[in-house]
Amino acid sequence: MEAQRFTIADVARLAGVSKGTVSFALNGRGGVAAETRERILAAARELGWQPNHRARSLSVSRAFAVGLVVARPAELLGADPFFPAFIAGVETVLSPAGQSLLLQVVPPGEAEAAGYRTFATEGRVDGVFLTDLRSADRRIALLEELGLAAVTLNRPDIASSFPAVCADDRPGVTQAVAHLVDLGHVRIGYVSGPQDFIHSGSRREAWAAAMRDAGLAAGPLVVADFTAAGGAAATAHLLDLPERPTAIVYANDVMAIAGMGVAHNRGLRVPRELSVVGFDGIELGSHVHPPLTTVTTDPFGWGRVAAETLMRVIDPATQGAVDDVELAPARLQVRGSTAKPATRRARRAVPETP
Amino acid sequence: MEAQRFTIADVARLAGVSKGTVSFALNGRGGVAAETRERILAAARELGWQPNHRARSLSVSRAFAVGLVVARPAELLGADPFFPAFIAGVETVLSPAGQSLLLQVVPPGEAEAAGYRTFATEGRVDGVFLTDLRSADRRIALLEELGLAAVTLNRPDIASSFPAVCADDRPGVTQAVAHLVDLGHVRIGYVSGPQDFIHSGSRREAWAAAMRDAGLAAGPLVVADFTAAGGAAATAHLLDLPERPTAIVYANDVMAIAGMGVAHNRGLRVPRELSVVGFDGIELGSHVHPPLTTVTTDPFGWGRVAAETLMRVIDPATQGAVDDVELAPARLQVRGSTAKPATRRARRAVPETP
DNA sequence: CCCGGTTATCAAACCGGTTTGATCGACGCG
DNA sequence: CGCGTCGATCAAACCGGTTTGATAACCGGG
Numbered sequence: 031m032e033a034q035r036f037t038i039a040d041v042a043r044l045a046g047v048s049k050g051t052v053s054f055a056l057n058g059r060g061g062v063a064a065e066t067r068e069r070i071l072a073a074a075r076e077l078g079w080q081p082n083h084r085a086r087s088l089s090v091s092r093a094f095a096v097g098l099v100v101a102r103p104a105e106l107l108g109a110d111p112f113f114p115a116f117i118a119g120v121e122t123v124l125s126p127a128g129q130s131l132l133l134q135v136v137p138p139g140e141a142e143a144a145g146y147r148t149f150a151t152e153g154r155v156d157g158v159f160l161t162d163l164r165s166a167d168r169r170i171a172l173l174e175e176l177g178l179a180a181v182t183l184n185r186p187d188i189a190s191s192f193p194a195v196c197a198d199d200r201p202g203v204t205q206a207v208a209h210l211v212d213l214g215h216v217r218i219g220y221v222s223g224p225q226d227f228i229h230s231g232s233r234r235e236a237w238a239a240a241m242r243d244a245g246l247a248a249g250p251l252v253v254a255d256f257t258a259a260g261g262a263a264a265t266a267h268l269l270d271l272p273e274r275p276t277a278i279v280y281a282n283d284v285m286a287i288a289g290m291g292v293a294h295n296r297g298l299r300v301p302r303e304l305s306v307v308g309f310d311g312i313e314l315g316s317h318v319h320p321p322l323t324t325v326t327t328d329p330f331g332w333g334r335v336a337a338e339t340l341m342r343v344i345d346p347a348t349q350g351a352v353d354d355v356e357l358a359p360a361r362l363q364v365r366g367s368t369a370k371p372a373t374r375r376a377r378r379a380v381p382e383t384p
Numbered sequence: 385m386e387a388q389r390f391t392i393a394d395v396a397r398l399a400g401v402s403k404g405t406v407s408f409a410l411n412g413r414g415g416v417a418a419e420t421r422e423r424i425l426a427a428a429r430e431l432g433w434q435p436n437h438r439a440r441s442l443s444v445s446r447a448f449a450v451g452l453v454v455a456r457p458a459e460l461l462g463a464d465p466f467f468p469a470f471i472a473g474v475e476t477v478l479s480p481a482g483q484s485l486l487l488q489v490v491p492p493g494e495a496e497a498a499g500y501r502t503f504a505t506e507g508r509v510d511g512v513f514l515t516d517l518r519s520a521d522r523r524i525a526l527l528e529e530l531g532l533a534a535v536t537l538n539r540p541d542i543a544s545s546f547p548a549v550c551a552d553d554r555p556g557v558t559q560a561v562a563h564l565v566d567l568g569h570v571r572i573g574y575v576s577g578p579q580d581f582i583h584s585g586s587r588r589e590a591w592a593a594a595m596r597d598a599g600l601a602a603g604p605l606v607v608a609d610f611t612a613a614g615g616a617a618a619t620a621h622l623l624d625l626p627e628r629p630t631a632i633v634y635a636n637d638v639m640a641i642a643g644m645g646v647a648h649n650r651g652l653r654v655p656r657e658l659s660v661v662g663f664d665g666i667e668l669g670s671h672v673h674p675p676l677t678t679v680t681t682d683p684f685g686w687g688r689v690a691a692e693t694l695m696r697v698i699d700p701a702t703q704g705a706v707d708d709v710e711l712a713p714a715r716l717q718v719r720g721s722t723a724k725p726a727t728r729r730a731r732r733a734v735p736e737t738p
Numbered sequence: 739c740c741c742g743g744t745t746a747t748c749a750a751a752c753c754g755g756t757t758t759g760a761t762c763g764a765c766g767c768g
Numbered sequence: 769c770g771c772g773t774c775g776a777t778c779a780a781a782c783c784g785g786t787t788t789g790a791t792a793a794c795c796g797g798g
């Protein structure tokens with residue numbers, strides 16, 4: 031009934047050879063006569079033998095698994111489109127390679143470092159993905175100290191001994207601002223994610239740079255937290271400004287959709303009186319009203335390439351350092367939530383909040 | 385530099401005892417003099433020794449890990465609020481118990497069974513969570529055959545040797561229909577998830593039963609797939625009916641939000657001309673316009689309890705069967721997307737789609 | 739015919755824990 | 769004083785693979 035009954039000793043006995051020879055034959059090592067190898071493989075097949083992962087793991091000191099530590103509050107995680115798709119991409123590489131994925135979800139804070147530490151000291155994983163990179167990220171030194179292999183998602187702003195797998199956010203944001211400028215917008219606000227994330231910073235800087243390049247003053251900026259509630263509050267703040275923006279670029283789609291809700295509540299029509307641009311390209315975005323203009327990314331592909339790169343880092347056969355990888359950058363997807371700004375007259379007609 | 389340098393033999397040498405005694409002392413087994421135990425613990429502490437997980441795993445034939453196989457297409461996964469929150473809840477139990485979570489994301493189909501098979505034959509996990517239960521789910525027999533421990537999320541419709549951790553969807557849906565009936569709705573449509581999921585069925589039946597109880601004919605029903613696109617298509621279909629519903633209940637929030645988008649596109653105002661109820665209680669729901677009336681669930685708590693239950697199943701000290709657990713049922717959360725149906729006159733004024 | 743080198747194979751050690759069976763000393767009791 | 773019992777401890781076996789070092793058989797060259 032139970033799987034995993036036969037050991038390598040059983041195979042050896044059936045094939046009439048020693049354990050060592052079986053091991054050599056099954057691992058394709060030289061020094062085994064072709065005829066003997068055949069006999070051994072046949073014996074293994076007959077018994078339905080499969081190597082015991084635990085024993086192999088002990089003798090070769092490898093876990094045959096990689097880890098992902100996600101440090102986000104549970105409520106934020108549920109709305110985030112990145113991780114599920116990223117993980118799905120990762121799995122397409124891991125499974126065929128005989129590797130498993132260990133997932134750890136921890137509340138933000140010190141628990142995160144403890145998570146990596148456990149992975150390392152217990153020897154549960156051979157390497158990890160470093161996501162949500164932060165400015166001067168302390169985890170890099172931690173992983174180096176722990177001797178864990180890793181790949182980083184995007185390039186850290188400090189020295190790192192790990193290969194980076196990068197998907198440049200900036201071109202998409204640049205295109206978004208250019209698109210809005212083309213339409214005639216001048217005051218273009220930005221709702222950012224938490225400041226210490228590298229990706230928050232790069233998107234925000236891309237916005238600022240694009241404004242500068244267009245000869246415009248960088249419009250109002252609000253730092254939010256990627257949640258719908260945060261996006262709504264940020265939008266309310268921007269719309270309360272005396273010189274309110276005619277367009278807002280958001281660091282993710284969820285905040286953008288919540289922002290449209292706030293605009294709607296105030297009687298501002300999107301896109302006529304307020305243009306909105308999101309970021310991520312979640313599926314729901316094209317089905318809200320109006321359909322969300324957004325910057326699309328490919329977390330699935332990112333996961334795939336990140337996993338391939340991590341496999342390369344872990345592979346004992348890899349000589350020397352593994353190169354960084356650059357993925358296709360994020361791209362603007364124009365839909366219905368952006369349009370020419372309303373003329374002054376039209377804007378005056380909008381009822382102000384009391 | 386590298387962690388994990390000292391072995392139990394080092395501790396034994398330092399404490400001046402044998403390996404076996406160290407093992408006894410550290411596992412709290414009797415037959416070790418108090419004074420000796422102290423000496424051993426001190427030695428272990430001094431060396432910073434931690435047991436090698438791989439060695440322990442081999443000798444006790446346990447993985448100290450549990451698995452979750454998610455069989456969903458990547459695009460659907462990104463929009464789903466359940467798994468991230470569920471996993472976060474699971475982790476709150478697993479980490480303190482010294483267990484890890486292995487995650488496998490596979491495309492729907494045969495790959496799923498292969499996933500469980502790998503978990504079992506490689507001995508990677510001691511047990512699994514069985515989510516997204518389907519009608520006459522073949523995975524139950526598979527897991528029994530593989531000898532894996534498991535808990536099921538909700539009660540299967542066939543015999544099962546695994547404890548079930550249940551969160552009843554139906555009261556929430558029942559309340560939703562009652563709420564709509566109270567408001568005066570008569571034609572209440574339903575957009576379901578894929579039919580073979582147990583939870584799709586139970587929600588749909590709750591809707592049908594509530595309609596029956598209200599003395600109403602079960603309104604039009606469309607089977608969709610939990611995606612925004614599916615929800616939009618289903619809504620379009622319902623609104624195209626000659627006798628179109630004045631309210632629609634959806635099997636999840638994403639479809640409901642997409643449905644509101646469709647209504648909006650057709651010039652139907654929500655809730656004035658169409659009431660909408662979702663299911664899940666995603667954060668974004670309260671920030672769209674109008675805020676979504678929905679049935680809220682607690683996937684985080686579900687994960688916590690499911691993990692506790694699975695720990696109990698796995699624990700060698702547990703005698704006999706583990707009992708099923710019943711969680712707090714889903715509850716209706718009334719927000720702005722439901723209201724009295726428009727009068728006939730008002731409804732006639734609505735522009736029809738060409 | 740002997741020698742050095744190669745190839746095929748095996749027995750044993752090893753990875754680092756847990757578990758078993760045996761040993762030893764102290765103690766209580768008849 | 770001798771014996772049985774018990775508690776503390778140890779050495780060795782074990783989990784199931786991989787890796788090492790030794791050995792035997794065989795080869796061609798001098």
